[in-house]
Amino acid sequence: VLFTVGDYLAERLSQIGIRHHFIVPGDYNLVLLDKLEAHPALTEIGCTNELNCSLAAEGYARACGVGVCVVTYSVGAFSALNGIGSAYAENLPVILVSGAPNTNDMDQHLLHHTLGDHDFSYQFEMAKRVTCCAVAIRRAAQAPELIDRAIRTALLKRKPAYIEVPTNLSREACARPGPASAIAEPNLSDGPALDSAVIAASEFLCAKQKQVILVGPKVRRAGAQKALLRLAEAIGCAVVLQPAAKGSFPEDHPQFAGIFWGQVSTLAADTIVNWADVLICIGTVFTDYSTVGWTALPNVPQLVADIDSVTLAHPNIYFSRVQLHDFLSRLAEAASWNSSTMTEYTRLRPDPSLGHASRGQEKLTRKEVARQTQLLLTPETTVFTDTGDSWFNGIQLCLPRGAEFEIEMQWGHIGWTIPASFGYALAKPERRTIVMVGDGAFQMTAQEVSQMVRYRIPIIILLLNNRGYTIEVEIHDGLYNRIQNWDYALLVQAFSSKEEGGRALGLEAHTAEEISGALERAMAHKDGPTLIECNIHPDDCSRELITWGHFVAAANSRVSAKD
């Protein structure tokens, strides 16, 4: 049997651990889809549109390190580029594969699914801008080198890559691939750089009295959670997390000192950060959102350990090609014990208020939803929180050891949780995935609930219906923040069809009693998704959101420097 370009791509994807590929078919990619489907290790997962397809691949990459979405030219790829933007912003290697016109038509004919002229280079140019490597195959013979280059670069940089496959090349003969190590081997630390970074860092820290570790979202991307734990336990200091890093350090650990988010921090994390005389920043990202409109930019000397570099404050030195995992492990051996910030934190740690239960018939509140969600959490739970007040509700949850937490704070595409949790849950079926999403966000990507029905994925969707774009209301209100209200429970039931079987459970909750009953039914519903519409008052939002929204709006409206 002929080994083809499509077979080469299928084999390489399976070699890097892909077991599901997310697709939307189109006449430019059908033969390629045949080749991928023919591979014994790959299962094709159809999506309802290419935005959801790319976001599902992004969620899949959170679960197993890499994801792939396969779409048709232009009409498909343009929507998928939004999910690729998320993968780029969130440091996730997602491979975007797009079918393309027949090479015999290029510069010759006018074709469908193009801009209507003879120039077919625009998509490749666009893809180059939002990936770390973009390749367009024009001859079968060059396919192995181009496919390997795109996949290897994506894995090394933890950024998305683009592979364009003209419709006539998928079936053309191609060499077979060599061993997987050629594209999957991680890059190593430079020996001398690692040694001197560890020596300089431990000397720098020895001169400090009050050390705090601040964990950022890139720790997880670098697979350095275990090394982080070793370093934290070698020093004995307080450990605080940025909001987008929630879940990267166990919250039942005695050294966990809360989520550091300026004045909307949890558990007085900001107090111990303000008390420190050095911040050990590990995989941190400081943006307007994570610094509450720049009001919470730390101003103590920092030791910054990034995915593959270390920067010291005094003396001001930058060490490149030092892998985070290696650096943290080696620093854990060299660092000396200094638990002064933990001693101080124990004095000022607030008692975690479990919050009082509402009485049964009381109107449902955001706090009651959060309180009852907390009761559901187990070591097997993964919580997805969407952009909106759900961020603030999610950040307040106390994660039991083993529970995971996914958030998309850098890209912030509302509705991301629906396709992303679908992709994630396919890769981790043994976990129970719970989504916290707002009504506005849900309206962006609601169709993907039908794929949760189709593939029998028991995701629990807590839809906080506060009648509109409340985050935007708090940042800057106007008529544009109002949306059409849907009958959300009824909508998801429409995704089930009589003949195919499988069904989504759609429930409404207006009181504390109704949501507790709905959650019980949701936990028991195992062969499909459950959506619970939690009706809360339009002004029932967290005080953290109001504070945060106020300062982000102020940052957005700064007059231009030259005025």
Ligand SMILES: C/C(NCc1cnc(C)nc1N)=C(/S)[C@H](O)COP(=O)(O)OP(=O)(O)O
């Ligand atoms: C419209 C927008 N952001 C702008 C925006 C617009 N379009 C996309 C794709 N992503 C975005 N973040 C945001 S945060 C809404 O308040 C979300 O509303 P909802 O899901 O209902 O949540 P809250 O009510 O808790 O805010």
Ligand SMILES: [Mg+2]
């Ligand atoms: Mg809302």
